[in-house]
Amino acid sequence: xxxxxxxxxxxxxxxxxxxxxxxxxxxxxxxxxxxxxxxxxxxxxxxxxxxxxxxxxxxxxxxxxxxxxxxxxxxxxxxxxxxxxxxxxxxxxxxxxxxxxxxxxxxxxxxxxxxxxxxxxxxxxxxxxxxxxxxxxxxxxxxxxxxxxxxxxxxxxxxxxxxxxxxxxxxxxxxxxxxxxxxxxxxxxxxxxxxxxxxxxxxxxxxxxxxxxxxxxxxxxxxxxxxxxxxxxxxxxxxx
Amino acid sequence: xxxxxxxxxxxxxxxxxxxxxxxxxxxxxxxxxxxxxxxxxxxxxxxxxxxxxxxxxxxxxxxxxxxxxxxxxxxxxxxxxxxxxxxxxxxxxxxxxxxxxxxxxxxxxxxxxxxxxxxxxxxxxxxxxxxxxxxxxxxxxxxxxxxxxxxxxxxxxxxxxxxxxxxxxxxx
Numbered sequence: 439x440x441x442x443x444x445x446x447x448x449x450x451x452x453x454x455x456x457x458x459x460x461x462x463x464x465x466x467x468x469x470x471x472x473x474x475x476x477x478x479x480x481x482x483x484x485x486x487x488x489x490x491x492x493x494x495x496x497x498x499x500x501x502x503x504x505x506x507x508x509x510x511x512x513x514x515x516x517x518x519x520x521x522x523x524x525x526x527x528x529x530x531x532x533x534x535x536x537x538x539x540x541x542x543x544x545x546x547x548x549x550x551x552x553x554x555x556x557x558x559x560x561x562x563x564x565x566x567x568x569x570x571x572x573x574x575x576x577x578x579x580x581x582x583x584x585x586x587x588x589x590x591x592x593x594x595x596x597x598x599x600x601x602x603x604x605x606x607x608x609x610x611x612x613x614x615x616x617x618x619x620x621x622x623x624x625x626x627x628x629x630x631x632x633x634x635x636x637x638x639x640x641x642x643x644x645x646x647x648x649x650x651x652x653x654x655x656x657x658x659x660x661x662x663x664x665x666x667x668x669x670x671x672x673x674x675x676x677x678x
Numbered sequence: 679x680x681x682x683x684x685x686x687x688x689x690x691x692x693x694x695x696x697x698x699x700x701x702x703x704x705x706x707x708x709x710x711x712x713x714x715x716x717x718x719x720x721x722x723x724x725x726x727x728x729x730x731x732x733x734x735x736x737x738x739x740x741x742x743x744x745x746x747x748x749x750x751x752x753x754x755x756x757x758x759x760x761x762x763x764x765x766x767x768x769x770x771x772x773x774x775x776x777x778x779x780x781x782x783x784x785x786x787x788x789x790x791x792x793x794x795x796x797x798x799x800x801x802x803x804x805x806x807x808x809x810x811x812x813x814x815x816x817x818x819x820x821x822x823x824x825x826x827x828x829x830x831x832x833x834x835x836x837x838x839x840x841x842x843x844x845x846x847x848x849x850x
Contacts, residue, residue, distance in 0.1 A: 510818065512826040520821060532811035541818040564807065568800035571807055575796075578810035579764035585817035586742060586773035589752065593824040594744035637825045676745050 442481040443549035448502055449479060451553070460526030461580075462500065462573050469567040476559040480552050488529065488544040488552065495533035495540055497556040501525050504550030505626075508542045509634065518592075519634040521584055522547070522627070528577050534560055535574070592637050601636035602646050603675035606656075610665060621665045682706055683785070686734075692758035694732065694805060701799045708795060709785040720761065720776040720784065727765035727772055729788040733757050736782030740774045752820055754779065760809055766792055767806070 441447060448454045451474050457463045465473065477500070482488070488499050491511055506523040520542060523529060533540045534557045555563070564571045595601045606623070607616075615621035627635070629643045636643075650656040655671055657664045665671055683706040689695045697705060709732070714720065720731050723742060731738075738755040752774060755761055765772045766789045787795070796803045 510822050510826065512822075516826055518821070518825040520818075532814040535807055536811040536815065538811075538815060541815060564804060565800070568797065568803055571800060571803040572796070574807050575767050575803065575810055578807065578814055579768040579770075582764040582810065582814050582817055583768070583770065583773050585814060585821055589750070589817065589820045589824055590742040590744065592821065593750045594742065594748050596746075 443483045445481050445503055445549050445551055447479060447481060447551055450474060451477065454502075456502075456525070462528050462577055463526060465567070465573065466569055469563075469570050472563060472567065473555070473570070476563060477553040477555050480554055482546050482550045482552060484546055484549055486546045486550070488546065489540045491541060491543045492539050495530060495537065495557055497554055498531055498534045498560050499529040499544070500553040500555070501527050501529060502551040502553055504546060504548035506550060507545045507547050507631070509545070510542055517634045518637055519631060520588055528574070531574065531577060532581070535564075535578075598636060598638040598642050599646055599649075599674055600676075601638070602632070602643065602650075603671050605632070605636055606663070606665065607671060607675055619668075621668065623663050623665070625661050625663055681711060683709070688734075688757070694760050694809060695758065697802060697805075698799075701795075701802050704795060704798070705787075705802075708791040709787050711783060711785055713781065713783050714778050715781055716778055718778040718782075720778065720782075721765075721772045723772050723775045725772050727762055727768075727770060727789060729786055730763055730766045730792055731761040731776065732785040732787070733759050733761060734783040734785055737779040738776045738782060739779050740776055742774055749775075750824075753816065760806075763806065764810055764813065767810075 448456075451457065451463065451470055454463065457470075479502075482504075488506065489496070491509075501523055503525055505525075506527075506529060507519055508521045508523055508529070509517050509519045511517050523544070529544050529552075530540055532538075537557075564574060591601060591604060595604070610616050610621040610623045615623060629647070630640045633640045633643045647656070650671075651658065653667075653670070655665070655667045655674075657666050683689065683695065683702055686695065689702075695702075711734070720738060721727075733755055735757055737757075738759075738761060740752045740755055740761070741749050742752060743749045755776070761776050762772055769789070796806060
């Protein structure tokens with residue numbers, strides 16, 4: 439089998455082993471067969487732009503492998519990263535459903551496999567398969583939740599330190615490390631990208647990291663961060 | 679305001695309410711009409727979602743709150759809107775707080791009944807997907823307004839240009 443960008447392409451949704459674990463993909467057989475006939479499996483290298491904010495919606499992108507950066511942009515070029523999408527997520531969903539322009543820009547940060555479905559095909563698919571419609575509603579709810587969380591964090595946090603502490607706590611809770619005495623987390627983003635996630639400058643993020651390390655709250659081991667003082671980080675996250 | 683959805687005069691103007699006769703009759707059977715005075719909190723962020731609130735009359739303020747108690751108004755919901763929809767569908771917690779501004783009449787539907795209703799009526803489920811997409815567009819607009827306004831002020835104090843009133847930040 440050909441494997442562009444070193445990816446092992448999953449050709450068919452019907453035989454995909456990951457399907458059961460993924461919120462959208464775990465469809466009944468009839469819906470899955472119908473989905474299989476309208477999707478195009480495509481591979482993208484790192485740094486490819488799937489769609490751009492403001493563009494008319496062409497369709498949806500089911501992320502099968504790799505990660506995608508979702509961001510919004512101001513007219514002066516400032517970027518805010520909303521989320522790093524993981525496999526199983528459907529991208530461009532609300533734009534495809536409503537017919538409004540894509541609200542976000544999606545750019546791959548790893549080589550990715552994406553299953554693309556044209557908008558018309560997708561809308562017809564939803565009309566015919568109520569189970570899929572339900573899954574779409576669930577995905578939209580999840581995205582709404584993330585957006586509200588982002589508004590709260592950006593709009594109501596006092597300082598960049600507070601936002602960075604919140605982000606680190608959130609990351610450590612995702613991989614099940616939060617119960618440990620000294621949780622570890624792999625830093626997959628650059629300081630510039632972290633700055634874009636919390637709406638501050640790269641310099642501020644670098645300064646904050648240096649400060650956290652100096653105060654023995656964090657320790658860096660290569661690209662892995664160890665949270666040495668959970669209580670101090672928590673208190674920063676609530677008070678700034 | 680009519681007690682039954684079947685003879686509601688406003689129905690045809692409202693996205694969610696304009697249902698097929700069969701679905702409408704069933705919806706009418708699972709909803710309970712309630713009237714709440716100004717100041718009532720219909721649902722609070724962080725609370726487990728009990729169901730949805732279809733706003734028939736009056737306005738509801740939707741806001742989010744920080745741990746320290748600072749509150750930011752997201753927007754005012756107007757008649758015809760379905761509140762608490764995404765939390766009720768996912769079975770999670772309400773993401774925002776809904777507080778009555780003017781006296782409201784709401785049609786409440788419990789989560790269990792809503793899910794059953796949607797499973798029976800695929801067309802309504804599609805309508806719900808549309809409503810959620812609209813909600814999401816609104817939410818992204820708020821992220822843009824709040825997040826990108828602040829990146830220009832890296833000291834992170836206050837939301838400049840959005841009007842700061844006491845302890846509440848009012849956008850728009």
